[in-house]
Amino acid sequence: MRAVFNQAVQRNFRHDLDAVDPRITAKIDQPFGNILKFGKENLLQNFVSEAALRHVLLPLWKLGYLYGDDSSWSSLCSAYYPASLLWDLLSYYGDVSFETARGFNPTWDVETEINQDRVAAMTAAFLHFNKSIADLV
Amino acid sequence: MECLQLAGVDERVCRDLHRIFYNGIPALCQAEATEENFAAYYKYGNHSTVDDEPEKTYQAMVKDARKGFTLLLDDRATLLMLHSHLTPQGVVDLNNLYKSPRPIFDSSFRPEPWCWAINDWTSPDNEPPLTFSTAELEFMVWLYNLRVTYPNLEIYLADDDISGAFRLMKYHPNLVSMHSSRQCGYCVVNTGGTFGDNTNPSNFDPLGLGQRQLAHYLWTAASSAVSTITPYLPALNLAPLPTSADVAAFRPADQDTTNPGVLSEDGSRKPPPYNMHVDDALYADVGMYIVHTICVSILALFWLLGFPTNPLVPSPLSVNKFESFYNHQRKMVGRKFNSRTLSVGLLDYKLDQLQVLLREWLEKPSFNLLEVATLLGILENHTRYARWARCWFFTLQNAVRFILHGRFKIVNRIFNRSGRTATLCHQLPALLANRLHTILARDKAQLLWSTKQRHAVTSEIRASLEHLLAYTTDTTDPWDVPLGLIIPRDHHLSSRGDTSFAGGGAYCSTFCFWFDIAWSPRTIKGATRTKTSSDEYVHINGLEFIVVILQLAAVLTRLEDCDAGISDPAVYFPAGIPNIPVWLVESDNVVSVMWERKATSASLQRQGLVSVCAELLRRRHIRTCCEHLAGTLNVVADDISRNDFSLSFPARIDKLYKVHPTLSTLDFFQPSPELLQVLTLRLFSRLNPVPCLLPTRLGQFLRVDSTASVSVVL
DSSP states (O other), rough: OOTTOOHHHHHHHHHHHHHHHHHHHHTTTTTOOOOOGOOOOOOOOOEOOOOOOHHHHHHHHHHHTTTTTTTHHHHHHHHOOOHHHHHHHHHHHHHHHOOSSSSTTTTTTOOSSSSHHHHHHHHHHHHHHHTTTHHHH | HHHHTTTTTOOHHHHHHHHHHTBOOOOOOOEEEEEEHHHHHHHHHHHHHHOOOHHHHHHHHHHHHTTSSSSEGGGGGGGGOOOOOOOEEEOOOOTOSSSSSSEEETTTTOOSSSOHHHHHHGGGGGGGGGGGGHHHHHHHHHHHHHHHHHHSEEEEEEEEBBBSSSGBBOOOOOHGGGGEETTEEEEEEBBOOSOOOOTHHHHHHHHHHHHHHHHHHHHHOOOHHHHGGGSSEEEEEOOOOOHHHHHHTTOOOOSSSSSOOSSSSTSOOOOOOOOEETTTEEEEEEEEHHHHHHHHHHHHHHHHHTTTTTTTTTOOTTTTTTOOEESSSEEEETEETTTTOOOOOOOOHHHHHHHHHHHHHOOOSSSHHHHHHHHHHHHHEEEEEGGGGGGGGHHHHHHHHHHHHHHHHHHHHHHHHHHHHHHHHHSGGGGGHHHEEEEEEHHHHHHHHHHOOOOOOOOHHHHHHHHHHHHHHHHHTTTEEEEESSOOOOOOEEEEEEEOOOOEEEETTTTTTEEEEHHHHHHHHHSSSOOTTTOOOOHHHHHHHHHHHHHHHHHHHHHHHHHHHHSSSHHOOOOOOOOOOOOEEESHHHHHHHHHHOOSSSSSHHHHHHHHHHHHHHHHHOOOEEEOOOGGOOOOHHHTTTSSHHHHHHHHHHHHHHHHHGGSSEEEEEHHHHHHHHHHHHHHHHHHSOOOOOOOEEEEEEEEOOOOOOOOOO
């Protein structure tokens, strides 16, 4: 085993992973025991749900799929409900700044209603992080 | 973490806390969900109770969101979220007069039998062990020990509460989207622990233990706790000192090896144990220490969860629930504690609620299953420590049992006819076949309890309710139980008894008595030659229990004789009569032991006997402790019970004294004919809605020899 998975192979594997998605090695390299890095990736705490078409729509769109082709998008939206949901979300929150979603809520002790600005910022961040709550938090 | 270790916090607790603070909860969840699973939950939505209480649901959602326990997104994000699982929301206590509705996160619910809920993916077995269930009892032990050390000082009761409790723990980022739901037009993602996951109580336990152990250390080490914590608290006020008349009325506590007091061997004061009942820290102390004790508890909480120095972060202490006035009485874990009477009892507002409920019941012509079960639950909670009162609502227990029994037969017939089992077998994949029985049991339970059928309030039930109302109205502090009757203590006296089909007997070396009792021909026939369905049938367990009851009667008679000056208490208690004596009774019959411990039984015949035992316990404060003894060790009592009862009394005791000469040095206890009559009546009668009337005199002690002629037959 050691002969096959030697250090050079491991280095190459990391290089390949970085090429696919740099977040993978970034997560693996998170320092353990630092309070600022809560929730390091590990094998004991994970949850995966089966992938579906609606989950890949946003990455496709971000990669330029049907980019600028409004008529194709509207056809997709009429044929596939989640696509229209995504379109709506992008229209409403695509340009919303989500800086305020970060950190503590400054009005936590006086709020009596849902803070709509915070909901908008959180949804914008959700879109930014490719609909992954794990990446968002 | 290093500070916790230096403070002597358990290594396991430190490890768990490290994992909770740095990795999140739960400790183990390796789950994978299918698209069908998500679709089933998406389609189901929330429980119907959410629609019944939209305002309450909304307010709860606002509270969680503003405190940062949840993230709120546009509802349209729900369907698009990666690795998402939706959990139905519900509201409980909707139609409860005395409780406000409370939202719940139903992590166990499966919309279809084959679905996977969060609680199917996680298990408390993989999480830290639960320890808080004993907190209430341990607090009582501490209170009792304080009184042992400080018999004449006021003991102040105190508590504090962690704000948000489970919500303070954060899920591992990978598991946050698994805790999603849809509420009031928003997609709600829980970052903080929910009230519904089966792993959350276990994960909260290390926080409680950590606070407790840290406070234990800080009580000795942090001399500046008061000045450190005072800026974060409202002014702490102590009630004025008690008068000398108040002090004279303090109930004393008996010192023994189990409860030696609160001083260490070197004479220094022990720190309070700071028992945690989930998120409530319970403690008590005398005037000279109480302020330090309170501040140390809060200092430990702040050390663990952070000082409230940042105005943007809510304090981990429940400031709005913090009661800063301290005296000898306090509401703790839903009960009223009193350090002067050293007792625990019913809160005034709960007593009022109970009386209103009982009055409503007395005007009702009929009831349904849910109503009677609710009343029964309330009564069982209030009489948790006053076990002698449980027999007062045997009629209600019997009604529930009777209705459930009848409905169970109907439900079984419905299930057999509907082919539900076959349908479920078909629906469930082979991998989930082991779920079949739990699903069937749940479905049956749902059918059992979903009845609207009304049942008449019988005369027996009405008599029970009238008695309960009269007692709770006429008595000051009803069901107020001294702690000496609840906590574990060393026994002052012990006795052993046994029964055969011919007779029974027991002896007590401490109180210097023994007795035997012959069964009458009717009793022997009932026990040996009668069908179990007959009213005349007598089970051997009933006879075993009669011997336990007679031992209790003998012990009480001896104590009453001491009170009346008939017997010399110094003979039995050289160190003085304890305030509440502890009697250890050993029996080789497991069922009798259980009846005595729980003061309840499912059988009508045994309920009658249990109620006699309960009335005896009300007669005088005596802590009973019934233990099982292996038959092979119960030699003397066994020989008494297996004596030849056809012999005359002198011949019988002569035979016994030859084998066990020590018995000849003891007095013979002769139960009064009235007591034997009560026992006979209860043995052969059925429904007993009101407590039995005990005779003024339970029996007498005789010096017997071979010339005496005593006959005790039941």
